[in-house]
Amino acid sequence: xxxxxxxxxAAKEIGGKVQGALGDLTGSKRDSVEGRAREAQGTAENxxxxxxxxxxxxxxxxxxxxxxxxxxxxxxxxDFGGSHEAGERARHxxxxxxxxxxxxxxxxxxxxxxxxxxxxxxYENGGRYLRRGSREVSHQVGEHPIAALLIAGLxxxxxxxxxxxxx
Numbered sequence: 001x002x003x004x005x006x007x008x009x010a011a012k013e014i015g016g017k018v019q020g021a022l023g024d025l026t027g028s029k030r031d032s033v034e035g036r037a038r039e040a041q042g043t044a045e046n047x048x049x050x051x052x053x054x055x056x057x058x059x060x061x062x063x064x065x066x067x068x069x070x071x072x073x074x075x076x077x078x079d080f081g082g083s084h085e086a087g088e089r090a091r092h093x094x095x096x097x098x099x100x101x102x103x104x105x106x107x108x109x110x111x112x113x114x115x116x117x118x119x120x121x122x123y124e125n126g127g128r129y130l131r132r133g134s135r136e137v138s139h140q141v142g143e144h145p146i147a148a149l150l151i152a153g154l155x156x157x158x159x160x161x162x163x164x165x166x167x
Contacts (some may be wrong), residue, residue, distance in 0.1 A: 003056075005049030013043030022158075028151045030137040037126075037133030044126030048119035055112035064109050066101035073097050 020035025022028075141148040 003049035003052045005045050009042045009046030015038050016042055026151055030140045033133045034137045041126035041130045044122040048123045051115040051119040055115050059108050062104050069097050145147040
C-alpha cells in the first residue's frame with residue numbers, strides 16, 4: 001500500500017517543476033521561485049511517505065520472519081517431545097529466537113522512529129521554504145503588479161490553449 005504522502009508529494013513536485021519552468025520561460029521570478037518552493041515541498045512530502053512505506057515494509061518483514069521461525073521452533077519442540085534433553089534444547093532455541101525477534105523488532109522500531117523524524121524535519125523545512133518563497137513572490141508582485149497581471153493572463157491563456165487545443 002502506497003502512502004498518501006507519496007502521492008500528494010509527487011503531485012506537488014511535478015506541479016512545482018512545471019510552474020518553475022513556466023516562470024523561467026516567461027521570465028517571471030515569482031513563478032520560478034514559487035515553483036521551486038512547491039517542488040521542494042513536494043519532494044520532502046514524497047520522501048516522508050517513502051520513509052513511512054519503508055518502515056512499514058521492514059516491520060512486516062521482520063514480523064513475518066519471526067512468525068516463521070517461531071513456527072519452526074514450535075514444530076521442533078513438538079518433534080523432540082519424547083526426549084527431555086532434546087526438548088530442553090528446543091525450548092532454549094525457541095527462547096533464543098524470541099529474544100532475537102524482540103531485539104530485531106526494537107531495532108526496526110528505532111530505525112522507523114529515526115526515519116520518521118528525518119522525514120518530518122524535511123517536510124517542515126519544505127513548508128518553511130515555501131512560506132519564504134511566497135513572501136518573496138508577494139513582494140515582487142507588489143513591486144510590479146501590472147507585469148504580474150500580464151504574466152498571469154498569458155499563463156491562463158497558454159493553459160487554455162493546452163487544454164482545448166487550437167481549433
